[in-house]
Amino acid sequence: MILFFVSCDKQKQPGLYTQEGAALGTTYHVKYFSSEEINTEKAFDSIFEVINSSMSTYQQDSDISRINKGAEDVQVDKHFRTVFKASKKIFKESNGYFDPTVGTLVNAYGFGPNKPLNKLQEKELDSLRNIVGLQKLRLTSNQTIKKENSNIFLDFNAIAKGYTLDIMAEYLDSKNIENYLIELGGELVAKGKNLERDSKWYVAIDNPQQTEEERTFQTVLGLKDRAMATSGNYRKYRQDSVSGKRFVHTVNPLTGQAERSDLLSTSVLAENCMLADAYATAFMALGYEKSLQMLEKLENVDVYFIYLDAQESIRVYASKGFEEALDES
Numbered sequence: 001m002i003l004f005f006v007s008c009d010k011q012k013q014p015g016l017y018t019q020e021g022a023a024l025g026t027t028y029h030v031k032y033f034s035s036e037e038i039n040t041e042k043a044f045d046s047i048f049e050v051i052n053s054s055m056s057t058y059q060q061d062s063d064i065s066r067i068n069k070g071a072e073d074v075q076v077d078k079h080f081r082t083v084f085k086a087s088k089k090i091f092k093e094s095n096g097y098f099d100p101t102v103g104t105l106v107n108a109y110g111f112g113p114n115k116p117l118n119k120l121q122e123k124e125l126d127s128l129r130n131i132v133g134l135q136k137l138r139l140t141s142n143q144t145i146k147k148e149n150s151n152i153f154l155d156f157n158a159i160a161k162g163y164t165l166d167i168m169a170e171y172l173d174s175k176n177i178e179n180y181l182i183e184l185g186g187e188l189v190a191k192g193k194n195l196e197r198d199s200k201w202y203v204a205i206d207n208p209q210q211t212e213e214e215r216t217f218q219t220v221l222g223l224k225d226r227a228m229a230t231s232g233n234y235r236k237y238r239q240d241s242v243s244g245k246r247f248v249h250t251v252n253p254l255t256g257q258a259e260r261s262d263l264l265s266t267s268v269l270a271e272n273c274m275l276a277d278a279y280a281t282a283f284m285a286l287g288y289e290k291s292l293q294m295l296e297k298l299e300n301v302d303v304y305f306i307y308l309d310a311q312e313s314i315r316v317y318a319s320k321g322f323e324e325a326l327d328e329s
Helices: 040-057 063-068 078-093 103-109 120-131 157-174 274-287 290-294 320-327
Strands: 003-004 014-025 026-033 138-139 145-146 179-183 189-192 200-208 217-223 225-233 246-251 258-261 265-270 302-308 314-318
Touching: 014 040, 026 040, 026 314, 040 063, 040 078, 040 145, 078 265, 103 246, 103 302, 145 157, 145 290, 157 179, 157 189, 157 225, 157 274, 189 200, 189 274, 200 225, 200 265, 217 320, 225 274, 246 274, 246 302, 258 314, 265 274, 265 290, 265 320, 274 290, 274 302, 290 302
Parallel strands: none
Antiparallel strands: 003 200, 014 026, 026 179, 138 145, 179 189, 189 225, 200 217, 225 265, 246 258, 265 302, 302 314
């Protein structure tokens, strides 16, 4: 989770406006500087409605829900197409570890805090693997989605929130707003600077050792003209009852197996939040070493990893670009 800091000074500078609300099953906060206030609430509500109609698996009549139910004649909109194509790109870059069809496996294992994972028999795994794999879906020339197996369940939860933030940012850009910070469910898009403090926008990353009663921060960084997303297992790690070792579980979409992972949290800086969101999820699935290998092939992507080393101690890795953002805070 991410927190952005707002001044407690009640004497706000002229031109500072804020907006907050609920969307996509979470909350959003916007802070921007402008010569006049604009009706962001109405504009953002319209954006959320369009995104939900296209990609919400909770909305029964959305395009993605109809596709998941087996409809083959759904012509998807530009938002769906953009997210689908980006998912295909990152699916390839991650060698299949970022996979918006893996939710069927996750649900089968029964992931959740303090819950034992369901044990899946090989026969059941074989059946589930047949309906997992983004390579089994394609976008046709008629803008419909073709599935190799009608039971494949597509879920853009790991990328759609970031994309929604980008669309919100595009709206502010269209209104010539040059300095703003948008947060949606812990993900961020920052542009320009905080004119109130004459500084970059300061954001924080949660400490993975914090308790639910007391929230503490791992680190603070300054953002300008970048997007940031964080994905984490730090509230979901388990402890072996015999050895006492800590570990987190993730599903390997290639094998269908539930595996132990050494990554507790990944924070990603990218040129847009759709990519930051998806890469953060991909890295969590890959684990620490494989994530570093993937990172070498990416441009304009920086990371902050919190992971467990071989001795179960919590360690941190920050890429050069992320270190620079930390230094500037």
